[in-house]
Amino acid sequence: MNCIIIEDDYLSQQTILKCCQSFGKEINVLRVFNNVEDAEEYIKNSTKKIDLIFLDIILPGKSGIDFISDLLIMPYIIMTTAYENYAVKAFDLNVVDYLKKPIIFRRFAQSVEKVKKLIKLDEEKGESETIVLKNKGTILRFHTHDIDYIESYSDYIKLFIKQQPFLHLTSLKSIKEKLHSEKFIQIHRRFIVNSEKISYINQNKVSIIGYPNLELPISRALRKDFYKNFLGDEEAMKESVS
Incomplete structure (x- = not known):
């Protein structure tokens, strides 16, 4: 699966990269970004389909929550953050999992397995992309x-x-x-x-x-x-x- 990492802390970037590398060819890290704005520009111009995003919440400029709120075509997202108080909001926005830092490989692997199962289910149904729409304060997710x-x-x-x-x-x-x-x-x-x-x-x-x-x-x-x-x-x- 193709993924990107949006994380401004260098040590956290390296931790997530090493965890991804542990999955071998199953996870292909396309790019690592320090902020949302650069990631948005990449997503806009990329010809490659992004299956998964590892996303921090507190970032320079636009936050991870704002990033999700502005997405239309939404890959699977795993939040990576040092804060607990955004979990409810994150799950309201249909993230797959919420990893609290410091990231432990066992929990990281559990999150990735969730995504793999969802992708497999999508493939079995012949559905591979989801679209996220906001309607009267409610977040709706459709294939x-x-x-x-x-x-x-x-x-x-x-x-x-x-x-x-x-x-x-x-x-x-x-x-x-x-x-x-x-x-x-x-x-x-x-x-x-x-x-x-x-x-x-x-x-x-x-x-x-x-x-x-x-x-x-x-x-x-x-x-x-x-x-x-x-x-x-x-x-x-x-x-x-x-």
């Missing part, structure tokens, strides 16, 4: 598989998940970059659809399962790529575009 489609509204987006809309302050371009699954296809400057949720295509309009009165437009500029990606057949694509 990206559950997203039906996404609509852009200028400086924010509306995600439709299991026929329910959720607003999030980000751009369509940004969410597209964060969704690693190839099944999410942009069909219009305002719409991204989950190709597994398409019920039918009618004259360059797409219908989504569970939305009987809705047809989303396929723009001329994106039409060719859509048919190629969705149908995977050159002849069918030519026939549909013509």
Whole structure:
């Protein structure tokens, strides 16, 4: 599994690194960061999927709690901290475990095993990414598989998940970059659809399962790529575009 470490204390960094190295090839540490801002920039630009983050709470600049609160696509997170009083808040934000410093390898290994079981369960279900949304003070966690489609509204987006809309302050371009699954296809400057949720295509309009009165437009500029990606057949694509 790919992981990053966000920790400003050097000794704690080295402890976590050594613990990770004890798992051999099972854990691949991509980068170590001293602060959240640098980690956010890396996550934004990285082409590699991050499965796990080891995250301190008290950091220079933005805190670990604020970092989680700003995440949309959320890897599994193990908190590493010297403080006990953030545990309830951390678990409210759906972290996997809460390791109190000094970190003991036995507890570290237990945390990693929890993550490994969750990843295995995701793989068995064919689900590998989760999305975290805040709704009326509640933190909701969904698998990206559950997203039906996404609509852009200028400086924010509306995600439709299991026929329910959720607003999030980000751009369509940004969410597209964060969704690693190839099944999410942009069909219009305002719409991204989950190709597994398409019920039918009618004259360059797409219908989504569970939305009987809705047809989303396929723009001329994106039409060719859509048919190629969705149908995977050159002849069918030519026939549909013509």
